[in-house]
Amino acid sequence: MLARRLTQSGINQFDAFLASLKDHPSADAPLDLLTESGTSEPIDVEIEAEVRRFRSRLEIAEHLSRMLRMDTSTLRTDAGFWCWLSLYWFETLCPVVRDQLKPGDRYRWLADLENPRKTCRHILAGPFQIYRAHRDDPRRAMSLLCGLPTQPCPLVPLIASRPSLVTCNAVVGVATRLYYDAANGRNRPGLSAKSPGSPRRFADVLSQLDLTWDLHSLSIEQLLTLLPSEFDAFHRTNPKRQRPLIE
Secondary structure (H helix, E strand, O other): OEOEEEOHHHHHHHHHHHHHOOOOOOOOOOHHHHOOOOOEEEOOOOOEOOOOOOOOHHHHHHHHHHHOOOOOOOHHHOHHHHHHHHHHOHHHHOOEEOOEEOOOOHHHOOOOOOOHHHHOOOOOHHHHHHHHHOOOOHHHHHHHHOOOOOOOOOHHHHHHOOHHHHOOHHHHHHHHHHHEEOOOOEEOOOOOOOOOOOHHHHHHHHHHHOOOOOHHHOOHHHHHHHOOHHHHHHHOOOOOOOOOOOO
């Protein structure tokens, strides 16, 4: 199917469907919105979309990067296009528990590209924007791109919601060095805690460092040396306590 964009009417009806799942969790997705003239409209570029399943946020980002390689900029900032795509893939992306759809936060599906805190939560636009910011070396951003599409780690709202941080090679690279377990292809467990060295503490320390340092001018190693000792256990060599991280 050729990709389209949802009109405002289509977005409103998609939003209404998401809200209705609280009372009718087994309802069918309104896929007719994808093609009806009142709820969708053509886009300027011919992009073929196919129904598929995604195993990770990275896989989503890589696929979208290939899809949008012919588009210079318009679709990347087109909320209607992202809403169309999230509805198109809704049935393969939305978690199902005991035959009931569990879509979670509405902004996983409805793109609000004007608000970085909401954009980073979008199930498609979020991973894509992170991948695009680090397309020269996507491995640098593995801490933000690993995991199931519907289960981003706590690092995503802490870092990806702040444009100055998510585009910073050192910040994203250090996050991967600290928290990504390359041996298992996922982040370390227990990252939602507020304990020393946690992602929340990392975000707090970055806010402090940003007052006196140009984070974008630092290398990964330079930023690591600026972190307080509470982070040592996450990146210093200790084969008994941690698996090897990405180099």
